[in-house]
Amino acid sequence: MKVEHKCKILEKTMLNDSAVSMVLEVGDMVKTSFKHPGQFVHVKCGDGLLLRRPISVCSCAVGSPSDTLRIVFEERGEGTKWLSNRPAGHPLDVMGLLGNGFPMKKEGRYLLVGGGIGVPPMLGCAQFPDQKATAILGFRSKEKVMLLDEFEAVCEKVLPATDDGSFGYHGFVDALVKQELEQDTHYDAVLACGPKPMLRNVAKVAEAFGVPCLVSMEERMGCGVGACLVCACDMNDGSRKHVCKDGPVFDAKEVDWNA
Amino acid sequence: MPNVDLQVNLAGMTMKNPVVVASGTFGFGREYGQFFDLSELGGICAKGLTLHRREGNPAPRIAETPMGILNSVGLQNPGVDAFIASELPFLRQYDVKVIANISGNTPEEYGIMCEKLADAGVDMIEVNISCPNVKAGGLAYGTRPELAAEVTKVAKAHAGSVPVMVKLSPNVTDITEIAKAVADAGADALSLINTLRGMRIDVMSNRPVLKMNTGGLSGPAVLPVAVRMVWEVANAVKLPILGMGGVSKGEDAVQLMLAGASAVAVGTALFADPYTPLTVRDGLAEIAHRKGLSAVSQLTGGVNPW
Ligand SMILES: Cc1cc2nc3c(=O)[nH]c(=O)nc-3n(C[C@H](O)[C@H](O)[C@H](O)COP(=O)(O)OP(=O)(O)OC[C@H]3O[C@@H](n4cnc5c(N)ncnc54)[C@H](O)[C@@H]3O)c2cc1C
Ligand SMILES: Cc1cc2nc3c(=O)[nH]c(=O)nc-3n(C[C@H](O)[C@H](O)[C@H](O)COP(=O)(O)O)c2cc1C
Ligand code: FES
Numbered sequence: 001m002k003v004e005h006k007c008k009i010l011e012k013t014m015l016n017d018s019a020v021s022m023v024l025e026v027g028d029m030v031k032t033s034f035k036h037p038g039q040f041v042h043v044k045c046g047d048g049l050l051l052r053r054p055i056s057v058c059s060c061a062v063g064s065p066s067d068t069l070r071i072v073f074e075e076r077g078e079g080t081k082w083l084s085n086r087p088a089g090h091p092l093d094v095m096g097l098l099g100n101g102f103p104m105k106k107e108g109r110y111l112l113v114g115g116g117i118g119v120p121p122m123l124g125c126a127q128f129p130d131q132k133a134t135a136i137l138g139f140r141s142k143e144k145v146m147l148l149d150e151f152e153a154v155c156e157k158v159l160p161a162t163d164d165g166s167f168g169y170h171g172f173v174d175a176l177v178k179q180e181l182e183q184d185t186h187y188d189a190v191l192a193c194g195p196k197p198m199l200r201n202v203a204k205v206a207e208a209f210g211v212p213c214l215v216s217m218e219e220r221m222g223c224g225v226g227a228c229l230v231c232a233c234d235m236n237d238g239s240r241k242h243v244c245k246d247g248p249v250f251d252a253k254e255v256d257w258n259a
Numbered sequence: 260m261p262n263v264d265l266q267v268n269l270a271g272m273t274m275k276n277p278v279v280v281a282s283g284t285f286g287f288g289r290e291y292g293q294f295f296d297l298s299e300l301g302g303i304c305a306k307g308l309t310l311h312r313r314e315g316n317p318a319p320r321i322a323e324t325p326m327g328i329l330n331s332v333g334l335q336n337p338g339v340d341a342f343i344a345s346e347l348p349f350l351r352q353y354d355v356k357v358i359a360n361i362s363g364n365t366p367e368e369y370g371i372m373c374e375k376l377a378d379a380g381v382d383m384i385e386v387n388i389s390c391p392n393v394k395a396g397g398l399a400y401g402t403r404p405e406l407a408a409e410v411t412k413v414a415k416a417h418a419g420s421v422p423v424m425v426k427l428s429p430n431v432t433d434i435t436e437i438a439k440a441v442a443d444a445g446a447d448a449l450s451l452i453n454t455l456r457g458m459r460i461d462v463m464s465n466r467p468v469l470k471m472n473t474g475g476l477s478g479p480a481v482l483p484v485a486v487r488m489v490w491e492v493a494n495a496v497k498l499p500i501l502g503m504g505g506v507s508k509g510e511d512a513v514q515l516m517l518a519g520a521s522a523v524a525v526g527t528a529l530f531a532d533p534y535t536p537l538t539v540r541d542g543l544a545e546i547a548h549r550k551g552l553s554a555v556s557q558l559t560g561g562v563n564p565w
Pocket of ligand 2: 332426
């Protein structure tokens, strides 16, 4: 992991009315600290805000003279607002790559599940294995759909869903996960990123079919590296692990979903 | 690097430079050790230890405030024995002073921990009587002179030749009262300030951001409070002081030293930039040089009050 005080924003695009996609030049960050898809970076959002903001890696590539990394985010508060106003060409202070990501194998076959702003990190997961993955992607409505073409380019099958039925399957992703696993349980694991209630429901379905399930958790962070212990995640055995260092990906069976 | 002697002495413990990292913000050094060589630091105050393992408080444990943060970690740690077995040997690979930080529920617990840590050979023991997060005990010791004195005596009696530094809480009416009680009880040094109690409320949900409702404030917002308290304590007692609270650059560290600190600790500022302790060290040396000093230790107590 390292701090690149001056990452150049190479490209900035809107994926829908709210999701900003940024491609960054990050020095040798990917070369030196890539472990698995699903890691995150800790981004400084201006001088007025003390804490960095954690954002998942959507995809990344080793390159020369510089590695590149793509993030996708939505404006939520002050920090992401500052970030969304940064134009292409400007520098960003980025720390990364942090956390462990999804422990994927090249030869594995995966069922990927993303919800809302949890969709982008699954793209990196879709691009990683040699065997094409299946992706189930949930959005609030048709206006919020993003990255579909890019998933279709690398996946065996892409199943979109919207909460209001304006695009794809009408309903939540856990129902689609159930449909898929009823037909085919030959997945090495279900990998999921999205809001906590979604993760809990997906984990329940995966467990019912006996398929391992890994989930990417969110928590408020300080250091982002495991030193300050603020990003606690309650585990089933009563212990508290740390999202930034032990996660952000956890085995769904280890997480205390009632906390 | 300007030609200024960086070495300082804190209660008989010599450090190659006056920059320490604050307890609870640096874990046991492993994480930030991936960014720079830990031997660059003067000292490391390790994460606060308790006699037994603690899981700490539920999340959210952090809230951002104007130029500060609130935390309610609640002393999550693996326990003093695990520290001695697994963390101390790691820290000992580096040329850096190791300061263990302890919190107890009873004076006896402080005594047991001091004995174990003295046997294990830490360089100094920092006695936390001020952590505002733990309902049982913590706060009470730091806010009542007679209790603070009692804990200090027990710690001293069990620490052998290892110097004992007592960490003071700013959440008191008169910090000099506690400082005097602790000094009279035999403390070798004082560190201050710990976090100030605070609260942040989410105005849409009406809920406090922290699950524990309140937490400890740290970061640049508290620097002026720290400078004032170090100054007051330095005037009230003869003990050497490790000053901390909001340090993020050389000038902040110089202020604390002019107010009376012999060394300074960097905490919250690490979260924005892991290299802060090194830039503080270099900034400190640069300012000392500009002031025409040959050693940074000459800064200590140099304030010229009106
Ligand atoms: C591992 C991880 C990966 C993430 N990946 C993405 C991503 O790819 N795209 C994206 O849009 N968002 C992502 N998030 C959420 C993102 O971190 C928050 O939306 C962002 O921190 C909000 O900051 P703000 O200043 O805009 O909001 P504010 O509400 O003003 O932030 C106040 C404080 O709360 C923290 N905070 C607020 N919401 C969250 C949250 N959901 N998770 C963690 N901290 C929060 C902020 O970091 C800040 O410290 C991720 C979070 C985590 C933990
Ligand atoms: C996340 C966090 C955890 C802390 N944990 C401890 C602790 O375990 N023991 C202790 O004595 N102080 C603890 N502190 C207080 C710091 O050591 C320091 O006194 C305080 O944060 C002021 O310095 P700063 O503004 O540079 O952070 C903690 C502070 C923070 C922010
Ligand atoms: S954010 Fe500091 S330990 Fe996770």
